[in-house]
Amino acid sequence: MLKVAIIHDSPIPTPSAKQLLTSFIKRGVETLYLRISKLSVEVNDRGIIVNYGKHKGLTLDSAIIRGLGTILSTEVLFKRLDVLKGLELSGVFVVNPPDALLTARDKLLATLKLKSCGIRVPRTTIVEDVYEAVEVVRKWGIVVIKPLMGSLGYGSVKVTDPDVVYIIARTWLIHGQPLYIQKFTRVKERDIRVFVVGDEVLGAIYRYAPPHSWKTNVAQGARVEKAIIDEEVKEIAIKATKALGLLYAGVDVGEDEDGYVVYEVNSAPQWGGFMMATGINPAEKIAEFVINLLKK
Structure with a gap:
């Protein structure tokens, strides 16, 4: 039986983490929910051992990273990413990969990589x-x-x-x-969030800024509706995801006077607004994608 961990740092699984747990369980996969702050890594004669609290030697087939938790110092950031790298080096399929998580989290590095791949970004x-x-x-x-x-x-x-x-x-x-x-070059009071898993665009939503605000984040009150996007936007979103080395992502695309522009690529996107507007549960697609790769 496959064994998959969903990793975040919330004491209680977040809605997206719960949906992932459910999606894997109903496909016959043994699942765990782990807090990233409780993970540690040990290097000894046996190799690289990742522990969880007092439980020594995690054995996993895959780990889905839904968040790195509250980061109060660069040391905490690198400790958590290094532990995830330890999982990866010990043979665990980590989604998204630690190197890609760091790239996506660093806005400047992400912008540099997108630009180097020929993707339009803001000045x-x-x-x-x-x-x-x-x-x-x-x-x-x-x-x-x-x-x-x-x-x-x-x-x-x-x-x-x-x-x-x-x-x-x-x-x-x-x-x-x-x-x-x-x-700032946005010409409409909205942007487009495109959800990508592997080589597939699951769908997209428009996110409209709430009254008296310019921000289109759902967490800050943005209104969402299903978006019908053209092939160009789909190609941009898949290309941006791959440029950062991500296996799934939420790609934020804007519209300016010269066309489409990528603002950010999110390595652990929230999907409550996306589900509400499209009826698509990304957890199902992510579970299918991971299981198919593990069985190859």
């Missing part, structure tokens, strides 16, 4: 100087300043005023945070 820069940041907004007009690592749109600020940028820049730099800046 982007990163600086550690207040006056450089001010000069960027003077030249570019409307910009979005984002945390280099973050999710659900929290911490992102849309700015047009150089004086406001000055205040933001001083505050962030005092706390050791560089300024990741992108030119």
Whole structure:
């Protein structure tokens, strides 16, 4: 019997984790829910051993990573990614792969890789100087300043005023945070979330910003509806997923005056809004995809 773990750090499985557990169980797979903070790795004469709390030597066929938990330091981030790498090196099929998780989490690195693969991305820069940041907004007009690592749109600020940028820049730099800046070119109050598993686009939704906001994150009140997308968007989404080395992803695509542009590629996308709009449960597709690969 195959054995698969769903990994997050919530004390109680999240809705997406529960759906994955259910999807694997009904396909006859033994399943576990593991908190990533309780995982540890040991290197000894027997090889690479990954433990869970007091339970020594996890034996798994696959691990589905649904989140890295709260990250308070770079050391915690690398510890958790390294433990997942330990799983991978010990023969466990990790989805998404640790290297790809790190790439997707680092917004600048992800943008660099997307651009190098010929995928359109917003005009982007990163600086550690207040006056450089001010000069960027003077030249570019409307910009979005984002945390280099973050999710659900929290911490992102849309700015047009150089004086406001000055205040933001001083505050962030005092706390050791560089300024990741992108030119804002969206021409519609929506974006497109495309859900990809393997080489298949499961579907897509439009995410409309709520009143008095520019953010299209469902977690921040965005309205969703099913989107009918053309082949170009499908090709962009699959190409972006592969560019970052991901096996499944939520790809955020915008529309500007020159066409489609990829904002971000999410390595552990939430799918409540997607399910509500499309009726498709990505957990079913992910379970099928993983089981098929394990049986090859």
